[in-house]
Structure formats: structure tokens, C-alpha cells
């Protein structure tokens with residue numbers, strides 16, 4: 001479901017639309033505003049920070065045009081992924097849709113896990129998850145899984161780690177800026 005890259009002129013126009021103050025760089029606030037357009041609710045600032053952290057390669061805290069091209073593709077791919085699992089086109093992902101999505105990613109998790117995730121991220125009391133939270137859940141789960149696997153050398157699905165190793169794992173996952 002990878003999106004082909006559109007031409008640079010198209011991306012440049014999108015970039016300029018997002019770069020509200022015409023500084024030549026996209027700030028966290030500008031990105032949040034752009035992603036909130038059409039939803040009438042602010043895009044999760046955690047997800048915005050997460051994405052800037054991932055795509056701000058030169059570390060200046062903003063998104064330049066080259067960085068934006070990769071970010072655009074990332075968001076578009078996630079949006080297509082989100083839409084493809086939103087079977088009833090409600091604009092949100094409910095528990096059954098989430099389970100279908102994660103199962104297709106190769107996760108084998110119980111209903112109790114999905115109940116917990118939906119409960120935790122259900123901001124509108126609708127028993128479902130919006131696009132911004134969906135990205136955050138997927139990225140967090142992927143990073144936690146990668147961290148777990150790095151300890152699970154014999155692939156048993158069970159690890160034995162110290163308190164500090166546990167903290168390192170969580171801090172790296174929750175605050176992944178670099």
C-alpha cells in the first residue's frame with residue numbers, strides 16, 4: 001500500500017500551504033494545524049512531536065522541504081492504511097477494525113489487549129480511535145515490539161530483564177526523538 005511519490009511541484013505547493021508564516025520551515029504548530037484541517041479537532045500533539053522527531057534529520061526542530069517530502073509520504077501511507085482498515089468508513093477505527101489491522105501486521109493479541117487500547121485512546125467516548133492516535137499506537141507498538149525482540153534472543157516470547165533495562169526500553173520508546 002506504499003504511495004508513489006507525487007512530483008516535487010505538487011509537494012512544494014502542499015509545503016507552502018502548511019508553512020503558514022512563509023519561513024521556509026514547518027514548525028510543530030504549523031504541522032498540527034495542517035493535520036487538523038477538516039477534522040475540527042486538534043491533531044494529537046504527541047503524534048506531531050513523534051513525526052517531527054522522526055523526520056527532522058538536520059535536528060533544527062522544524063521540517064524543511066526535503067524533510068517534508070519524506071514526511072508527506074509517511075502520513076499519506078498511514079492515511080491509506082487507516083482508511084483501508086476503516087471498513088465502515090466511519091472515520092475512526094473500532095476494536096474489530098483494530099484487531100483486523102494488527103492481525104494483518106502479524107500481531108497475535110487477545111481481545112483484552114484491544115479492549116485496553118481502545119479504552120485508553122477513546123477520546124470522544126465513541127469506542128473507537130482517530131487517525132492521529134492510530135499512528136501513535138502503531139508506532140509505539142512497533143518500537144516496543146522491536147525493543148522486546150532485542151531482548152528475546154531465543155524467540156520464546158518471554159524475556160527476563162532488570163528494572164533499569166525495562167525503564168530504558170520504555171523511555172526509548174516513549175521519547176523517541178533521535
Ligand SMILES: [Ca+2]
Nearest residue numbers: 019023025026
Ligand atoms: Ca514556518
Ligand SMILES: [Ca+2]
Nearest residue numbers: 056060062064
Ligand atoms: Ca529540519
Ligand SMILES: [Ca+2]
Nearest residue numbers: 086090092093
Ligand atoms: Ca470504522
